[in-house]
Amino acid sequence: ALLCERTNEGTACRTCNACSRVFRVGHPDVHLMMPYPKDIGIEAVTERLSLLADNPYAVVDFERRPSLDSLDAVSNKQVLYVRDRIAQDLRREMSLSSVEGGYRIAILTDADRMRSEAANAFLKLLEEPGDRTVFILISDRPDRMLPTIRSRCQLLRFTRLSDEEVATALKERIQMDDSVARTVARMADGSYSRALDLASSEQLFALRTFVLEYLRATFKPDIDRVTDHAERLNRMGRENLKFFLQLMLGWLRDLLLFKNVGEAAPIVNVDQVVEIRKFCTNLPSAQLESMIDLVEEAVILVERNMNLRLTFIVLAQMLGQAMKGEVGGGLVASLSDEPLLV
Numbered sequence: 001a002l003l004c005e006r007t008n009e010g011t012a013c014r015t016c017n018a019c020s021r022v023f024r025v026g027h028p029d030v031h032l033m034m035p036y037p038k039d040i041g042i043e044a045v046t047e048r049l050s051l052l053a054d055n056p057y058a059v060v061d062f063e064r065r066p067s068l069d070s071l072d073a074v075s076n077k078q079v080l081y082v083r084d085r086i087a088q089d090l091r092r093e094m095s096l097s098s099v100e101g102g103y104r105i106a107i108l109t110d111a112d113r114m115r116s117e118a119a120n121a122f123l124k125l126l127e128e129p130g131d132r133t134v135f136i137l138i139s140d141r142p143d144r145m146l147p148t149i150r151s152r153c154q155l156l157r158f159t160r161l162s163d164e165e166v167a168t169a170l171k172e173r174i175q176m177d178d179s180v181a182r183t184v185a186r187m188a189d190g191s192y193s194r195a196l197d198l199a200s201s202e203q204l205f206a207l208r209t210f211v212l213e214y215l216r217a218t219f220k221p222d223i224d225r226v227t228d229h230a231e232r233l234n235r236m237g238r239e240n241l242k243f244f245l246q247l248m249l250g251w252l253r254d255l256l257l258f259k260n261v262g263e264a265a266p267i268v269n270v271d272q273v274v275e276i277r278k279f280c281t282n283l284p285s286a287q288l289e290s291m292i293d294l295v296e297e298a299v300i301l302v303e304r305n306m307n308l309r310l311t312f313i314v315l316a317q318m319l320g321q322a323m324k325g326e327v328g329g330g331l332v333a334s335l336s337d338e339p340l341l342v
Contacts (some may be wrong), residue, residue, distance in 0.1 A: 030107065
């Protein structure tokens, strides 16, 4: 709307020449930036951003899609904004006069992914903005941004889409089967972009099956199978590991819902209701809240690059105990326990 030639009460017309160029990611006064690994060239970044012109919901970030050639590629490279990009590239772009005499706009996706040096460099830009200059910071984790940056921003929250809206879009736009669309919509947690990401993942349903295999191995317990599973998980890459754990969290929360509400529970994994019912019937003493806490701790440990093989072996041991109704300590404390490290 800031650049629209026919703007009406702050709403963009979406049809004028300026709007068309903005939506094609081709307006000279709009600068779109994204974090990327330090060994990536600007050409690769430009290629990704150009994909948004055809599909604004395209998954182009280096965190969720390390390679454009494969949706299931994994990488442990850090994806961050570095100081030089902010202090030099962004400052240079925003210090130039507007090409068309209007606003200059910088859009930073995943704005929470700034190294401290980059964040401080960006703070200086915010403290001394030029005339008719607008910065738009996009983040789903604003708590990770510098408080001094957040305090200089106006917060706009975007509400999540309903599961029904996401499922309907999947069925109408990519002709997805109804039952699969409802399952994916609930996993997407209100994000259509996330739903498309899940729908295109070759590993989604394989990982859901692996979640059940892992949980079954933890209950028996079968140390050989647990060790094999831990080795497999260790080779997955950080993002796939977090995806695996998020799928496990979704399954455990379904169990908790089903246990408390019964058949009317709004579970995510609607196609696995038989397995969910069986678990709740056979393991009535399972400490589901404790199991959820353990998996949430595991997510944090994966982000901190802990010993992944050991983490998943100890996680399996503790989940097995919780399934039997035994309440233990936290995962971090157990990993620090001397006998478990031997």
